Amino acid sequence: MHGTVLNEAGLPLPGIVVSDGLQVTRTDDDGNFQIDEPRGFVFVTRPAGWRTDRWYVDATEADPVFTLTADRIQMPFRFAHLTDTHLGSGAGYPQPVEIGTGERLSQVFRDIASAHPKLAAFVVTGDLTDRGLPEQFADFVAATTATELTVHSIPGNHDHLVPEPTDLISRNGYAIHSGEPRHYESFLGPRWYSFDLPGLHVVAMDWFTHELGLDHETQNVWLRADLDAIDPGMPWIMLCHDQPWRSILDGLPRAPIATFSGHRHTSRVVSTGATLHVNTPPAMFGGVDNSPATYRIVEWDGERITIDSQRTYPPRSDVRSLRANTVQSRWSRTTPAIGQRTPFIITGGRVVVPVAVDDEARGSLAAYDAGSGEPLWQAGLDSPLRSAPVTAGTTAIISSAVSGTTWAHDPATGETLWRRPTSDPLRRFGFYAPTLVDGLVLIGDQAALRALDQRTGETVWERSDIAPYQIFVTLSAPVVDRSGMAGSTPTVFWAGFPEPRTPIRLDPKTGETVLSPGIESADDLFRVLASGAGLPIRTPVVDPASGDLIATGVTSVFRRSATDSEMRWSYPTSVPWNPVSVDLSSHGALVVDVGGAVALLDLETGDQLWRTEVGAVSDECFLTYRRSPHPLFAAATIVGDRVLIPALDGDIVTLDALSGAVLGRFATEIPVLAPLVVHDDTAVALHRDGRLVAYPLAAFGGSLS
Known part of the structure; x- marks a missing residue:
């Protein structure tokens, strides 16, 4: 192919990078380029300060001309990172779900542009559509016309769900599904490409076909050639649907300064070496980790990348202008845990609060005196903390950050006792609390579960054969069964969504399988998701008498046999x-x-003993695949024959544990996202504005003895 790149006056533009996704060349002094036997599409790497009439053509086009028009350069340069818009009907999910629509995405583009008048572009990192159908791509393309800003997009695995997908294990051991890219290309063109911002190069990849091995060698060759075509000193960033792994990043001439991804429906911002990895929740519904619908404003000031996380559907009330009702409190303390949804703990007279600061890729543990609220210490972590810490007696507080790094701190001083990095900083997503058993710390995921020595942090054993690497992050921790059903010694019992589909029992000392998983479901991932099968999505509890699992699943609460995985009972959730x-x-x-309700079930039969509707007017949403507000979020706190329920309207509701009757309702004014923790005669609450408050139990109504 022979082609030309001109400016708006028809004059040639030399030195413009042009590629067919494999070969990379530059225009000569006359603005001409040549690519032999081009494949797929031919595209220009759009230079900073220029916009194009079109940036790609079909490789069969004869003598194409690209016209670039000079555009104003605005620094710092800001773009909005969105991901996983999932335009579609929601078919194939447990109902009711609320995924994206073209009309809603159009409104989101308009709202973000209006809220950030200096915004220059949108970047959408895959799963633009829910099933990869032509009508869904047409909706996405139509939505981009709602904004005058440039929209850069890349495909995700859902954009390749044609034809009907089947489960498979990728060349890198990833439990994924089949797919192919024709519909994306028909509507949006090249699936990997590059463009320039002022002083910053941007590379976009098709992670899914790379992972499947459909075109990874071609993408790898192109990526290296593309980076070789820019100034060796020019920094660059990568757009990738999933967090890019070693299969993409290894062997590059230099590392990107940042990567931007989605896919996991989580919020995970970590640094590895010189690279900031930004994994963003879905833009139009809640994440699997209960992140609210989110977008991020990314700023490049010519030297560094910074991010500013924003809620797509913010509450109407601005908590920054409000304060919790502390008139009746014993003490109140401002903490850095703003918006934290993770449970905190009280141990040894200390309130220990996990902290996540995504925009700075850091986390910490902050300790306060449980009697007075006075700050005691703060220990910095290598990344945000999205799971509760646990106590190893009086000797250590153990936590696992979203990077997968496990930490042990001295409860009295916050001093780091040991730190154990994850086995894979790119693939490990740490979102559940460590499990402690017989001097060991269990942590990891289905593809790499390991036991660490509680005293030293040294690895005692590691299992990498329980299940392949999964699309969904692990939110269900292993639990310890001391019921005696598997013998006189305790066993580790593990099941989760989507794996292990049948609970597996392990010897905690060696990691060896005590009880074979048996026959697993033959359903593929999509059918498992749609059916709401009996797999824990949160850490289950073990019936101390029988060893059975009682767990929250995708669509219900259920009891599952400890011996043969039979479902004893199931109770649907709303x-x-x-x-x-x-x-x-x-x-x-x-x-x-x-x-909106609390229920008590008979442990043996699952029969409903009582159910109480907890009315609360809330504009908060932290639910997976949802954006409609809901009234409750945190777990209950049981105090004698009373149950304390924090509501998202800021009320703390007291119920009678025997009858479910409402005994009192205490208004705090600010939503409470984490469970209350009782200390002496107070209940300590962590509010959404980051304020930690100790309320007297007597304020909540009813006798709490």
Whole structure:
């Protein structure tokens, strides 16, 4: 192919990079380029300060001409990172789900552009559509016309769901599905390409076909040639649907300064070496990790990348202008844990609060005196902390950050006792609390579960054969069964969504399988997701008498046999992906249905003993695949024969544990996202504005003795 690149006056533009996704060349002094036997599409790497009439053509076009028009350069340069818009009907999910529509995406583009008048572009990193159908791509293309800003997009795995997908294990051991890219290309052109911002090069990849091995060698050759075509000192960033792994990043002439991804429906911002990895939740519904619908404003000032996380559907009330009602409190303390949804703990008279600061890729543990609220210490971590810390007696507080790094700190001083990096900083997503058993710390995921020595952090054993690497992050921790059903010694019991589909028992000392998983479901991932099968999505509890699992699943709470995985009973929840684990009390199994109710179930039969609707007017949403507000989010706190329920309207509701009767309602003014923790005669609450408050139990109504 012979082609030409001109400016708006018809004059040649030399030195413009042109590629067919494999070969990379530059225009000569006359603005001409030549690519022999081009493949697929031919595209220009759009230079900073120029816009194009079109940036790609079909490789069969004869003598194409690209016209570039000079555009104003604005620094710092800002773009909005969105991901996983999933335009579609929601078919194939446990209902009701609320994914994207073309009309809603159009409004999102308009709203973001209006809120950020200096914004220059949008970047959407895949899963633009839910099923890869032509009508869904047409909706996405139509939505981009709602904004005058440039929209850069790349495909995700859902954009390749044609024809009907089947489960498979990728060349890198990833449990994924089949697919092919024809519909994306028909509507949006090249699936990998590059463009320039002022002083910054941007590379976009098709992670899914790379992972499947359909074109990874071609993409790798092109990526290296593309980087070789720019100034060796020019920094660059990568757009990739999933967090890019070693299969993409290894062997490059230099590392990117940042990567931007989605796919996991989580918020995970970490640094590895010189690279900031920004994994962003879905733009139009809640994440699997219960992140709200999110977009990020990315700023490049010519030297560094910074991010500013924003909620796509913010609450109408601005908590920055409000304060919790602390008139009746014993003490109140401002903490850095703003918006933290993770449970905190009280140990040894200290309140220990996990902190996540995504925009700075850092986290910490902050300790306060439980009697006075006075700050005691703060320990910095290598990344945000999205899971609760646990205590190893009086000797250590152990936590696992989203990077997968596990930490042990001295409870009295916050001093780091040991730190154990993850086995794979790119693939490990740490979102559940460590499990402690017999001097060991269990941490990891289905593809790499390991046991660390509680005293030293040294690896005692590691299992990499339980299940292949998964699309969904692990939110269900292993649990310890001391019921004696598997013998006199305790065993580790593990099941989760989507793997292990049949619970597996391990010897905690060696990691060896005690009880074979048996026959697994033959359903593929999409059918498992649609059916809401009996797999824990949050850490289950073990019935101390029988060893059975009682767990929250995708569409229900259920009890599963400890011996043969038979479902004993199932109790439906009003919304899918209910984020709260089951609590066992002396009265039965307590279920918080965040759609608006609390129920007590008979532990043996699953029969409903009582159900109380908890009315609360809220404009908050933290639910997976949802954006409609809901009234409840945090787990209940059981105090004697009373149940304390924090609501998203800021009320703390007290119920009678025997009857479910409402005994009191205490208004705090600010939503409470984490469970209350009782210390002496107070209940400590962490509010969404980051304020930690100790309320007297007597303020909540009813006798709490």
